[in-house]
Amino acid sequence: MSTVSPVRLHHLALTVTDLEASVQWYSDVFDVQPVMDIPHHGGLGRILADADHELMIALHHHETNNGDLCAETTTGLDHAGFTVANRADLVQWQDHLETHGVIRSGVADKPLTQSPIADEPYASVLVFRDQDNIQLELFAPAQH
Numbered sequence: 001m002s003t004v005s006p007v008r009l010h011h012l013a014l015t016v017t018d019l020e021a022s023v024q025w026y027s028d029v030f031d032v033q034p035v036m037d038i039p040h041h042g043g044l045g046r047i048l049a050d051a052d053h054e055l056m057i058a059l060h061h062h063e064t065n066n067g068d069l070c071a072e073t074t075t076g077l078d079h080a081g082f083t084v085a086n087r088a089d090l091v092q093w094q095d096h097l098e099t100h101g102v103i104r105s106g107v108a109d110k111p112l113t114q115s116p117i118a119d120e121p122y123a124s125v126l127v128f129r130d131q132d133n134i135q136l137e138l139f140a141p142a143q144h
Contacts, residue, residue: 011047011056012080016132019046019061025131026057029100069111069133079127079135087124087140090117094126102128108135 016022023046027033030048032055038045043062049055072078084090097114098104105113114128126138 011058013045013058013060014077014080014132014134015060015062015065016130016134017061017065017067018131019044019059021131022059023048025100026059029097029102030055030057032057070135071133072135077134079137081137081139083139083141085140086143087117087119090124090126090138090140093138097128 014022023034026048030050032048032050034046035049035053036047038047038058040060042064043060045058045060048057048059070077084093094104094114094117102112102114105115107113108115108127108129111129111131111133114126118125118127121142123142124140128136128138130136
């Protein structure tokens with residue numbers, strides 16, 4: 001059996017319907033800034049990163065995009081999960097998201113909605129969606 005070095009996530013790449021609106025939203029919500037454009041056949045990608053380049057998000061727009069919203073029930077991305085230190089951080093994130101147009105709802109099932117915090121045995125989880133309905137999660141490990 002061969003041994004390979006461990007990997008870490010380098011970046012998250014998402015296809016969006018409106019590149020400029022998504023760049024603004026992700027910049028505001030995750031405190032990442034555009035660092036470069038990546039032209040590609042049929043579209044443009046924009047790389048956003050935090051100051052240390054520890055969080056990098058690539059947003060892509062394709063000219064053939066028909067404007068349909070994302071749905072985790074089809075093949076492709078189900079959701080992207082991010083970690084925070086504890087449940088108190090999730091409570092702060094609820095307010096932070098609300099200031100950026102992500103309204104509180106009984107369930108995060110539409111663009112720009114957030115669910116209540118779910119306290120599970122393994123973690124507390126806050127689910128929310130961007131304007132393209134891409135499901136995002138904040139995950140606080142259970143404190144045992």
